Ligand SMILES: Nc1ncnc2c1ncn2[C@@H]1O[C@H](COP(=O)(O)OP(=O)(O)O)[C@@H](O)[C@H]1O
């Protein structure tokens with residue numbers, strides 16, 4: 129269970145203070161929680177605050193009752209928080225197998241490494257020895273990023289727009305990955321997404337707008353409000369743009 | 375022991391095995407063992423200089439030559455000249471390594487001058503590993519010079535690795551390529567402490583259809599200093615590419631100096647250089663997998679140099 133208490137985050141922009149998140153309080157204990165909202169509303173910032181990449185200007189973050197606000201990225205990871213980047217990082221010389229092994233926290237066998245890749249729809253044999261570098265496409269990289277989270281198997285996982293850059297055909301596959309994850313998860317999955325198919329499997333939906341929680345509640349309750357609204361049209365546009373890419 | 379030291383140790387082990395095929399082992403400035411094979415002859419030099427001639431018969435396929443050099447005595451200055459004559463159409467693997475175990479207080483130095491005469495359409499893969507270790511205050515110095523003379527259609531792939539251990543090194547590589555010859559060089563260097571490493575490549579692409587691809591990947595840590603000089607002269611219809619990709623850490627410094635001369639309108643020459651510290655987001659990604667910052671750094675460097 130993860131809890132944000134009155135979390136604020138602001139940056140100084142040449143003497144001027146810019147508030148990016150404003151007094152966000154949230155409890156995430158459900159198996160599958162989706163965060164949605166317009167571009168620039170602060171969703172990625174929220175995810176980075178949870179992973180420890182950013183530290184709140186004020187407010188607290190609790191994980192299973194422990195105050196983790198001041199803990200480093202490493203310490204939070206070791207306590208069971210995983211984070212899939214919106215823009216995955218590339219590494220020269222580190223292979224897919226190396227990265228999946230590092231994620232698993234131990235040397236893993238070929239079979240195990242391959243099983244994570246197969247789960248995200250990559251033919252393991254073709255990818256296992258490839259370098260996680262510029263030779264991979266954006267969509268391939270996103271799937272490898274998801275595989276590292278599967279390999280970690282922690283109690284709390286955050287995915288930042290996992291569907292971005294993944295083509296329409298693979299998207300079906302991705303939905304299946306998350307549906308399967310939903311059945312197996314031993315804790316909570318927090319997923320930032322604009323995809324109706326993903327919002328559809330969420331137990332709870334949180335809408336962020338302008339750095340605040342705009343709406344929060346069970347899927348049945350929130351979904352009708354965002355479908356057909358102007359916000360949602362913007363989201364659909366973005367989705368088409370993402371699918372057109374790559 | 376960190377990940378990088380483990381990699382170094384593996385290389386030490388490699389060097390001490392009795393090799394297969396032809397070999398010549400040199401220890402503390404003298405011959406320790408030698409074996410010629412039916413197709414590869416290893417002989418004392420005729421000009422009186424220390425070193426050997428390695429003669430590979432034309433058409434020799436898939437054979438290997440190992441020529442390790444080991445220095446265990448502190449204060450030894452060893453210069454050795456090795457000449458390789460690779461016959462036409464031959465295809466061989468040559469492994470040279472130099473290890474200095476300098477536990478004394480004096481400077482140990484090894485300078486290897488290797489000259490390759492590569493016959494028409496012959497192929498050579500040349501792997502060179504350098505390492506030094508020592509717990510005294512002695513200095514390990516290595517100055518390898520490699521000359522490569524390539525006939526029509528010859529191919530050479532040269533891999534050199536130097537990880538920690540060597541306090542000072544100036545490596546000079548000169549190559550001349552005739553028509554259709556191909557040269558690929560991959561260099562990996564890791565310096566730390568107050569080490570100094572200079573690499574100086576100079577390639578003359580003389581023949582039409584010749585090509586060279588020189589890539590250096592290096593890591594400079596602490597107060598070490600590296601210089602990378604790459605010179606390509608395109609004298610015919612040729613293709614040349616050099617690349618220097620360096621990670622700097624702490625107070626280390628790296629200088630990359632490219633020099634491309636196109637002396638023929640059909641010469642195509644490219645140089646790329648990127649020097650910078652480890653990207654913050656690479657460290658962060660590995661930290662989100664539970665690695666400490668230092669562990670993340672080690673993994674990134676190990677991958678970069680692998
Ligand atoms: N370090 C920063 N400095 C200035 N502005 C920032 C910084 N980080 C994010 N922002 C701004 O904060 C807003 C929220 O960004 P982000 O969390 O990435 O939004 P989202 O993921 O919802 O699209 C955006 O307007 C973005 O430009």
Ligand SMILES: [Mg+2]
Pocket residue numbers: 171172173214288289
């Ligand atoms: Mg975002």
